[in-house]
Amino acid sequence: MKSESRPIMQEHWIYLDYNASTPMDPEVVEVMRQCLAFQGHPSSAHPHGRQAAAAVEHSRELVATALGCEASEIIFCSGSTEASNQVIKGVAFHPEQQGRTLHFISSEVDHAATTAPLNFLKRLGHEVTFLPVDTTGRIDPQRLKEEIKENTILVTLIHGQNEVGTVQPLEEIGEICRESQVLFHVDASQSFGKVPFTVDSLKADFLNIAGHKIYGPKGVGALYVRQGRELEPLLHGGGHEAGLRSGTPAPQLIAGLGEACRLVTKLGSLSGQATEALWQALSQDLGDRVRRNGHPDYHLPNVLHVTFQGVNGRELLNLAHVSASTGAACHSAAVSPVLKAMGFSAEEAAGSVRLSCGRYTSVEDAQSAAKSLQQAFESLSREAAAK
């Protein structure tokens, strides 16, 4: 029988949306394919169960190696949204904290997976400080230090910003948190595999990564919990994942995540070659009608966030046949809160696009995308001038 659903036409589109989600590496697909046939429950004490458990525990070793921690400090979960919720609510809901008003610190450029649970805690009566950023999207560590008070319990920050690509000074902030005896959580979904770090270089107590940002599957992630740090679980049940994440683990997803981490360890950080070629080509032709955003030095090597003067970013991408984002993939606010925090006007925000390259973006792809974007830009500019 012929399927009714047809794939969306995408042959002539160039994919520059790796920050929204990456394609899976073929080696990840192969490892997952092998695990799909497992029938045992990873907790069962027979050979079928042990086969599934072995895949999960092997993956835990691979994730731990990539993050520079012990396997016993890794908890598997459904992704970064769950991990951030687990840390933030897990701190607030801990029985020892009941009856206290707690203070949390984050930033105005953090992901909704962090800001939404924090806003929820605010509704329960807790206090939250969202630190402002400069025009490059960076937090000031000294400002953070001044915000720490007697009831501050957790600082939770994004490492590599998903939308504009700015990398935060988390080594310094980790140090401040440790001195002040405040817990420190890092959302490393975007920085992992792109810039070098370990859980110790950031002095993180908690840190999370997501499979689908690192050429692994969607629907799986890992949360690092430093030895001795306590969280109340979000999911109470059979006590899987050291009691922190009940529910039968998915060996095929976890094995895919482990393989993706093995490849990160093997290949090292991503090169910025394609991204730079893209910017070179764009800026050469369009001059000061395009502006590159974010920080010139502290930046993810794969992100080119550009403001195109006087055009609409969404129309530009559609006309150029470039699969990329205006704003983050995960929210649809009129003006992105991240760009707003960086001081963008509504018009600047409307003309801004996030082009994010990845492991499979060649310099030729980048140059070809730049050409399409230039042509589309000239065409939209002519239209606007004729109005």
Ligand SMILES: *Cc1c(COP(=O)(O)O)cnc(C)c1O
């Ligand atoms: C994608 C992303 C998330 C959400 O991850 P999911 O695994 O899709 O829930 C959180 N934070 C950052 C920085 C991200 O890029």
